[in-house]
Amino acid sequence: xxxxxxxxxxxxxxxxxxxxxISRAEALCRQQNARLTPTRRRVLSVIWQSHRPLGxxxxxxxxxxxxxxxxxxxxxxxxxxxxxxxxxxxxxSLNAYIGCAFPDAPHSDTFLICRQCGSxxxxxxxxxEQAISEATQRARFLPESRSLEILGLCPGCQx
Amino acid sequence: xxxxxxxxxxxxxxxxxxxxxISRAEALCRQQNARLTPTRRRVLSVIWQSHRPLGxxxxxxxxxxxxxxxxxxxxxxxxxxxxxxxxxxxxxSLNAYIGCAFPDAPHSDTFLICRQCGSxxxxxxxxxEQAISEATQRARFLPESRSLEILGLCPGCQx
DNA sequence: TTTCATTATGTAATAACATAACACTTTTGG
DNA sequence: CCAAAAGTGTTATGTTATTACATAATGAAA
Numbered sequence: 463x464x465x466x467x468x469x470x471x472x473x474x475x476x477x478x479x480x481x482x483x484i485s486r487a488e489a490l491c492r493q494q495n496a497r498l499t500p501t502r503r504r505v506l507s508v509i510w511q512s513h514r515p516l517g518x519x520x521x522x523x524x525x526x527x528x529x530x531x532x533x534x535x536x537x538x539x540x541x542x543x544x545x546x547x548x549x550x551x552x553x554x555s556l557n558a559y560i561g562c563a564f565p566d567a568p569h570s571d572t573f574l575i576c577r578q579c580g581s582x583x584x585x586x587x588x589x590x591e592q593a594i595s596e597a598t599q600r601a602r603f604l605p606e607s608r609s610l611e612i613l614g615l616c617p618g619c620q621x
Numbered sequence: 622x623x624x625x626x627x628x629x630x631x632x633x634x635x636x637x638x639x640x641x642x643i644s645r646a647e648a649l650c651r652q653q654n655a656r657l658t659p660t661r662r663r664v665l666s667v668i669w670q671s672h673r674p675l676g677x678x679x680x681x682x683x684x685x686x687x688x689x690x691x692x693x694x695x696x697x698x699x700x701x702x703x704x705x706x707x708x709x710x711x712x713x714s715l716n717a718y719i720g721c722a723f724p725d726a727p728h729s730d731t732f733l734i735c736r737q738c739g740s741x742x743x744x745x746x747x748x749x750e751q752a753i754s755e756a757t758q759r760a761r762f763l764p765e766s767r768s769l770e771i772l773g774l775c776p777g778c779q780x
Numbered sequence: 781t782t783t784c785a786t787t788a789t790g791t792a793a794t795a796a797c798a799t800a801a802c803a804c805t806t807t808t809g810g
Numbered sequence: 811c812c813a814a815a816a817g818t819g820t821t822a823t824g825t826t827a828t829t830a831c832a833t834a835a836t837g838a839a840a
Contacts, residue, residue, distance in 0.1 A: 497807085499817070518797065536818060538798065543817095554713040555768055557797060557826095572753075574762045585760050593752035594731075598771060601744050603733045605773040609714055612757060614764040656836085658788070677826070695789060697827065702788095716797095716826060 480510045486565050487549050496547060504530060505540040506561070509550055514580040515558030553582060555611045560584075572610045578619035639669045645724050646708050655706060663689065664699040665720070668709055673739045674717030712741060714770045719743075731769045737778035 487506055491498040498506075508524045509516055516524070522537045541559055544550040550559050553573060563584040564571075572590055574583040590610065598605045646665055650657040657665075667683045668675055675683070681696045700718055703709040709718050712732055719732075722743040731749055733742040749769065757764045 497816080499806095501818070532818090533820065534797085535799070535820080539818075554770075572756060574757065574760060574764075576762075577765070583760065583762070585756060587752070587756040587759070589752045590749075590756050593746075593748045594769075594771065597731060597744065597746040597749050598733065598773070600746070601733060601742065602776040603735075603742070603771070603773055604779050605733075605771045606736070607773070608769065608771040610753075610767065610769045611713070612753065612762070612764045612767040614757070614762055614766070616763075617761040620763055656787080658835095660789070691789090692791065693827070694791080694829085698789075 476512075480507065483510045483549075483561050483565075487544075487547075490547060490549065490565060494547065496543075501532065501536060502540045502543055504528075504532075505537060506544055506549060509544075509559055510561045513560070513582060515553045515556050515560040515582055517556075517558045521559070551584070553611060554609055555613070570608060570610075572612060574616065575611060575613045576616035576619055577613055578615055581616055583616065635671075639666065642669045642708075642720050642724075646703075646706075649706060649708065649724060653706065655702075660691065660695060661699045661702055663687075663691075664696060665703055665708060668703075668718055669720045672719070672741060674712045674715050674719040674741055676715075676717045680718070710743070712770060713768050714772070729767060729769075731771060733775065734770060734772045735775035735778055736772055737774055740775055742775065 488498055504525055505521055508521050518537050518541060522532055522534055525532050549562055549565050551562055552559055560582050569586050570591060572585045574585060646657055663684050664680055667680050677696050681691055681693055684691050708721055708724050710721055711718055719741050728745050729750060731744045733744060
């Protein structure tokens, strides 16, 4: 079984985290012949400023704090683009968006949302895929996509 | 392993489905000393009209088609009440609400959402609980609640 | 049964999230 | 260079949810 974590709340060099996210985005766009325009890059970069999901309007505001100016439709279009490429994820329970920790391969995610510090960790665990596959088979349901969001306490907030 | 289904798309006597939901709600409220007021009962009943989730504004409209009149805050308050008692669930990916198929016991649900017919089936499968429990343990995350929504095709729509 | 605290609802206004429609600009490929 | 396609700007509006405050109904205690 392959198990993969990307634990947001671990100590890490976040500047590197951001720049690596951006360069992976660049690589992916080159590969897919997609255009990582300045607007899109700005949105991605703002989303990666933290490991807390950001709402579309918060992203808009953040960009407008700089010398650039955007309105919600522009931001939503960038979000759609980034979602489609798998560079970010939408957290349904929060109406917010977060950078993808595993943008290189298609995958299903589980989001671990800390209700204390607000961080979200992305985890890919085959045992969950297995379980969902079995359960849907039993129900004779044909799964195509899914969203799994777990609310609780991250290691750092369990005091 | 205990596995439990409540498959919305199976043929069934839906009138009975509704009235049984209402009477279970009554019983639960009696037991918990909670008040199933006319407004709350109306909201619950509207939600149970189908196995498709309904948005708060659709619920509002549906009630306003009758001789009663409500505004969104009232509906949202009723929704909050019903959610708290576990009589309905919120489907985050749809911003909509659906009757709970297992209101008698606390449980975690998996929602099987058919993208064709819009029906939502609720399923409780221990294998999923197990998997989530293992995965969160590995991540040292302490889970408190979760939402798992699977989009795909129900048996009837796989034709 | 009156009183008082609690719980529930009515209502207006607005916040928060998201998209439609159309004009304009930039990029890309012939 | 030109035309088509892709991306962005802008206005307006749609959709979902909440705040704040007034009023009404309920229930428990005196």
